[in-house]
Amino acid sequence: MPTVREAALDVMRRHDLTTVFANPGSTEVPFLAGLPDDIRFVLALHEGSVVGAATGYALARGAPALALLHTTAGLGNAVGALSTARVNRAPLVVIVGQQDRRHLVQEPFLAGRLEQLAGDYPVRTETPPRAQDVPGAIARAAHAARTMRGPALVVVPMDDWARPAEELPLPAPGRLCLPAAADAGDVREVAALLDAAAAPALVVGAAADHPVTWEALTLLAERLGCPVWQESFGARAGFPQDHRLFAGHLPADRTRLRETLGPYDLVLSVGAPVFRQYPYEEGPLVRPGTRLAVVTDDPAEAHRAPVELAVVAALPAFCTALAETALAETADRTRGRAAGADDGSDAPAPAGRRPEPPQPPGHGEPLRAAHVLAELARRLPAETVLVEETPSSRPDLHALVPARRPLGFLSAAMGALGFALPAAIGVRMGAPERPVVAVVGDGSSLYQIQALWTAVRYRVGVVFIVLANGRYAIMDRLADRHEDTAPWPGFEEVSVSGMAKALGCSARRVSGHAELLSELDTLLPELPDSTRPLVLEVAVEADETFQP
Known part of the structure; x- marks a missing residue:
C-alpha cells in the first residue's frame, strides 16, 4: 500500500506540480526529505519570496504552481504575497504544514490556527479530515486554482504524509474541462452596441493579456478605428502598446477619467474592471451620454461593474468572435471612423502618440x-x-x-x-x-x-x-x-x-x-x-x- 506522500506526489505529477517553491520548516520535513529526482525544489529565504516566485512562475506558464509554507509563521509571512497572487489571478496550489494531527487538540508548539489566517484571499482552503484525504485535497486545490484563478490552500498535518493511502474512487476529476466557446447571442449583443456607437473606445486590462486576445482586439480596434486605453494600475498589458491606436493609460481619478472618456459615446472594457480608481473623488465615472459595457472572465468583476451590459466569457474565444462579427457587419459600409479617417466628431485622434524621451542630462545635472x-x-x-x-x-x-x-x-x-x-x-x-x-x-x-x-x-x-x-x-x-x-x-x-x-x-x-x-x-x-x-x-x- 503506498503512503499518503507517495499518492500525493502522483497527484502532483498529474497536475504538473513538479516544481516546489518553499522555505521549509520542521512540519514540512516529512514531505520534503528524500524528494524524488523528478520533483524540483526551489529554496527562497522568505515566504514572501516563495509565493512571489511561484506567482511569476504560474503567470509565465499559464498553469498552477506549487508553494509550500511552514505553519503559522510561514503562512503569516506570505499573506501579503497571497493577496497579490489573488488579485493578479495567479493559479497557485499552496500546501501549508501543520503540527502532528495526534496531539493538535493540545495546541502543541508550532500548531497553527491556519484556516482563516489568510482571510478571503485564497480561492479555496481545505484541511483534509483524514490523512487519506490529502491527495484528493491537492487535486481539488489544483482545479480550484485553475478555474478560480488564485491561490488554493491545503493544510496538511505533518504525520499525514507517512500514513497508508487508500484505494478509493477518484476524489476529484482526473481532468476538468472548462467551456471556451463564445455564446453567439452575447457576441451579437456586444457587437450591436459597438455598431450603434458613433465614437466608441476600448479599455483593456490584465485579463486580456493573451496572444489570441491581443490579436482579436487589434483587429477589432482597427476595424472600428477607435482608441484603446489600458486600465489604470494594470498588472499586465491587454493590447500592444506600440500600436498606433493605443492611447495610453487611464487616469485613476474621476475628474481626469471623465475628461479622458468624455468624447466617446460607448466605452467597452475587456478584461478590466470599470474603472479602477486610487484617490476618492465625488461624481460619476463618465459624463452623461457615455454608455459602459464590460466583457470579463471574472464573475465578481462583472457583478460589481456599474455598466449597462456585463458579459462573463472566456476572453480569447469571445474577442475572436466579436472581431469576426464586427468585420462581417462593417464589410459593406464606409465608416467615417475607419482607421486613420476623420469623421468630424470631437473624439481625439486614436493614434497612440508616445511622449518624446527626455534629453540626456547636461554636465553636472543628475540622472532622473x-x-x-x-x-x-x-x-x-x-x-x-x-x-x-x-x-x-x-x-x-x-x-x-x-x-x-x-x-x-x-x-x-x-x-x-x-x-x-x-x-x-x-x-x-x-x-x-x-x-x-x-x-x-x-x-x-x-x-x-x-x-x-x-x-x-x-x-x-x-x-x-x-x-x-x-x-x-x-x-x-x-x-x-x-x-x-x-x-x-x-x-x-x-x-x-x-x-x-x-x-x-x-x-x-x-x-x-x-x-x-x-x-x-x-x-x-x-x-x-x-x-x-x-x-x-x-x-x-x-x-x-x-x-x-
Missing part, C-alpha cells in the same frame, strides 16, 4: 528615472518581460516603455511591495526563452531583497534595475499634497548593490549617464541567454511631481 527608462526602452528586445515595482516612476515607465508582446509587462495588482524581485525570478524560470528585466525602486527592493539569493543559487538570468533615490519618493509627494511635513527620514545610507553582493549576486552602482549607457549596452545583449542575475543600482534624483 525618465533618463534611465528612455535608454532602457531603446535597447530592450521586444520579447522582454518587464516586471515593475517603482511606484513614483510608474507614469514615466508607462509613457516610455511600451509592452510589445503578451506578457511584456507584469506588476503587482494589489499594490503591495515585495513582488517584483521574486516574481521576475519565477517568470524567467517559467518562461526561460523570454528575457526578463525588473525595474524596482530602492525602497521596494528592500521588501524581498533576499530573493536575489534564489536567483543566484538557481542560475536565473534576470537584470534587476534599481532606481535609487534614497527616499520613499511617492510618500513624500503624497505628504506634499497634504501640505504637511513627512515624519519619515530618507535612507540614503542603504546600499542595495552592497546587499546584493552580500547575497552572492553580482551588482554595480552607477550615477552618471555615460556609465549607464555603458552598462546597458553590455548587459542587455547578453540577456536572452544569461544565467547570471545582476543588480544595476542607478542613483537618480527623486522627481518632484507625481500623478497616478
